[in-house]
Amino acid sequence: MEVIAEYGFILLVVGCVCGFFMAWGIGANDVANAMGTSVGARALTLAQAVLVACIFEFAGAYLAGGEVTSTIRKGIIDTAAITDTPQLLVYGMIAALLAAGIWLLIASYFGWPVSTTHSIVGAIVGFAAVGIGVDVVQWGKVASIVASWVVSPVMAGTISFLLFTSVKKLILQTSDPFMSAKRYVPFYMFLAGFVVAMVTFLKGLKHVGLTFTGTEAIAWSLVFALIIALVGTLALQRIDNTTQEKNGAMFDGVERVFAVLMVFTACAMAFAHGSNDVANAIGPLAAIVSVVNSGGEIASKSILPAWVLLIGATGIVIGLAMLGYRVMMTIGRSITELTPSRGFAAELAAAGTVVIASGTGLPISTTHTLVGAVLGVGLARGIGAINLGVVGKIILSWIVTLPIGAGLSILFFFALKGFFG
Amino acid sequence: MSSDTFLGMLADSPFSGLQEHMSLGNQATSELENFLKAISQSDWNTAAECREKIVKLENQADEIKNTIRNNLPKSLFMSVSRQDLLDLVFTMDGIPNAAKDISGVMIGRKMELPKEVAEDFMSCSKAAIKAANQASDAIRKVDDMQKRGFGSHDASVLSELVIELEQIEKENDELEIALRNKFFEHEKQYDPVEVMFFYDVINKIGSLADISQTVGHLLVRLVSK
Numbered sequence: 001m002e003v004i005a006e007y008g009f010i011l012l013v014v015g016c017v018c019g020f021f022m023a024w025g026i027g028a029n030d031v032a033n034a035m036g037t038s039v040g041a042r043a044l045t046l047a048q049a050v051l052v053a054c055i056f057e058f059a060g061a062y063l064a065g066g067e068v069t070s071t072i073r074k075g076i077i078d079t080a081a082i083t084d085t086p087q088l089l090v091y092g093m094i095a096a097l098l099a100a101g102i103w104l105l106i107a108s109y110f111g112w113p114v115s116t117t118h119s120i121v122g123a124i125v126g127f128a129a130v131g132i133g134v135d136v137v138q139w140g141k142v143a144s145i146v147a148s149w150v151v152s153p154v155m156a157g158t159i160s161f162l163l164f165t166s167v168k169k170l171i172l173q174t175s176d177p178f179m180s181a182k183r184y185v186p187f188y189m190f191l192a193g194f195v196v197a198m199v200t201f202l203k204g205l206k207h208v209g210l211t212f213t214g215t216e217a218i219a220w221s222l223v224f225a226l227i228i229a230l231v232g233t234l235a236l237q238r239i240d241n242t243t244q245e246k247n248g249a250m251f252d253g254v255e256r257v258f259a260v261l262m263v264f265t266a267c268a269m270a271f272a273h274g275s276n277d278v279a280n281a282i283g284p285l286a287a288i289v290s291v292v293n294s295g296g297e298i299a300s301k302s303i304l305p306a307w308v309l310l311i312g313a314t315g316i317v318i319g320l321a322m323l324g325y326r327v328m329m330t331i332g333r334s335i336t337e338l339t340p341s342r343g344f345a346a347e348l349a350a351a352g353t354v355v356i357a358s359g360t361g362l363p364i365s366t367t368h369t370l371v372g373a374v375l376g377v378g379l380a381r382g383i384g385a386i387n388l389g390v391v392g393k394i395i396l397s398w399i400v401t402l403p404i405g406a407g408l409s410i411l412f413f414f415a416l417k418g419f420f421g
Numbered sequence: 422m423s424s425d426t427f428l429g430m431l432a433d434s435p436f437s438g439l440q441e442h443m444s445l446g447n448q449a450t451s452e453l454e455n456f457l458k459a460i461s462q463s464d465w466n467t468a469a470e471c472r473e474k475i476v477k478l479e480n481q482a483d484e485i486k487n488t489i490r491n492n493l494p495k496s497l498f499m500s501v502s503r504q505d506l507l508d509l510v511f512t513m514d515g516i517p518n519a520a521k522d523i524s525g526v527m528i529g530r531k532m533e534l535p536k537e538v539a540e541d542f543m544s545c546s547k548a549a550i551k552a553a554n555q556a557s558d559a560i561r562k563v564d565d566m567q568k569r570g571f572g573s574h575d576a577s578v579l580s581e582l583v584i585e586l587e588q589i590e591k592e593n594d595e596l597e598i599a600l601r602n603k604f605f606e607h608e609k610q611y612d613p614v615e616v617m618f619f620y621d622v623i624n625k626i627g628s629l630a631d632i633s634q635t636v637g638h639l640l641v642r643l644v645s646k
Contacts, residue, residue: 173572381500381571384434388496
């Protein structure tokens with residue numbers, strides 16, 4: 001208790017800096033993965049992608065980021081077991097943020113694809129199990145998180161497979177694909193709008209003080225999705241059936257219709273990413289803030305202060321503006337096989353999966369969900385060739401990240417403990 | 422910062438190489454047509470020029486074939502079967518090869534077409550070349566089909582093309598039989614060695630049509646996974 005009273009402010013500032021650093025890292029690196037599909041498919045220009053990311057990452061983090069934040073903050077560690085030594089939780093969360101942030105920086109420097117989610121979860125479990133005691137880790141919850149890492153790519157893959165198969169049946173394989181595209185694409189827009197709205201209305205808005213019942217949420221989501229579909233239909237009016245150049249690639253009428261759809265799914269993707277990944281930075285920070293503000297009490301019911309979410313959302317946007325756009329630029333230059341008709345299916349499947357996970361409070365990796373979604377399109381014979389070697393490398397980096405995140409955070413935990421006592 | 426994003430999992434599509442190879446094969450067969458026309462007029466200079474072009478095209482096609490083969494590791498997950506694709510490329514490669522073989526034998530032996538069957542020979546060759554062109558057309562369509570993600574519509578388009586291809590091959594067969602029968606009546610008056618090589622050329626032209634037909638069948642297999 002004395003430690004918190006004496007060093008509370010310093011610890012809070014250190015926590016904020018580390019949380020901001022982590023959010024910055026997510027913005028610099030991870031957002032590029034979420035937006036890369038749209039940029040790679042030439043549906044958005046670089047500037048448009050950055051703009052969409054800024055607005056919708058922020059909205060997702062602020063409106064729907066609460067559930068995952070509370071999982072990271074108090075779902076992994078059983079806080080009841082450490083009420084006598086709350087400073088340990090503060091050290092640990094700072095250590096976890098530092099460990100994950102530094103690992104993210106190292107991995108980015110060498111170009112290894114790592115997951116921010118895996119590094120932060122590994123780091124929290126690491127310091128808690130080794131630094132405090134194996135019993136304080138809620139292994140049941142950890143197991144369900146790890147299971148969600150397997151389930152989420154599979155689910156995204158299944159959805160994207162079904163989406164692209166339906167696109168083939170309803171649009172691409174008809175005698176007049178262009179007319180079919182104009183007819184059916186608004187339904188996909190409706191779908192994208194509905195999933196995002198549903199999760200936001202059901203789970204997200206209660207963190208900003210609005211609660212809806214299930215029926216109300218469905219009704220509002222339907223209204224929102226209808227508006228989206230209507231706006232989309234109006235946007236489609238301008239598309240004619242000619243092959244035109246768009247952002248450096250030639251597209252026929254059908255793909256240009258899908259490119260409009262992809263603007264919507266890109267927004268959904270940015271929103272989903274913000275809602276899930278912002279928690280990696282501000283979940284630990286929220287834990288620190290609640291301990292310090294209550295003067296050493298580990299309050300499990302305290303409200304998440306809005307400014308904490310703001311630090312995370314701002315960090316992501318600044319990271320994106322400083323470095324993230326460069327990563328996207330390299331994606332934009334490379335020619336990918338992911339045309340808008342494929343990209344939207346992968347993006348919508350991943351965004352849907354991530355946003356549902358956000359609503360359930362499960363921290364999952366956006367990148368791995370996207371990998372699963374792209375494989376799903378490939379299984380539906382939508383992609384010429386997928387390099388499974390690269391997929392293997394991504395999966396390996398995910399497994400390696402856990403012990404490294406844990407090891408680093410244990411190191412920082414004991415250093416902080418030695419320093420502050 | 423990293424430039425290595427998950428989009429690195431998207432490998433270069435093997436279909437662009439397929440199109441390139443197809444276009445070279447197509448050029449080789451149209452050069453073969455010019456070559457045969459020159460031969461029938463005993464224009465050896467033009468024939469030699471055509472032959473040179475065919476050899477060059479065949480070499481380029483070989484290079485592309487090797488590139489495709491070398492860039493198809495087992496870890497590649499494709500929208501078509503790897504084996505089907507390799508079979509197709511190797512069979513397609515038979516088209517420029519056949520053009521090279523036919524022109525090689527004819528120019529090497531300074532082969533004059535027997536007057537009695539010259540016309541029949543030309544129409545038989547034209548049918549074989551037409552079959553090769555039809556096969557190229559079918560391959561060109563695969564690129565579009567890949568863009569549509571391969572489906573029932575593509576399968577029906579392709580099967581129509583293949584039915585046409587089969588008809589052309591049959592036509593070539595009939596012309597070949599007629600040509601053999603006609604030449605059989607005149608062969609005694611020619612040098613036996615010349616006769617032997619003329620039959621060899623007829624065989625090679627027949628195989629050009631056969632290869633083209635096989636390409637069509639392999640395409641159906643490729644698309645209907």
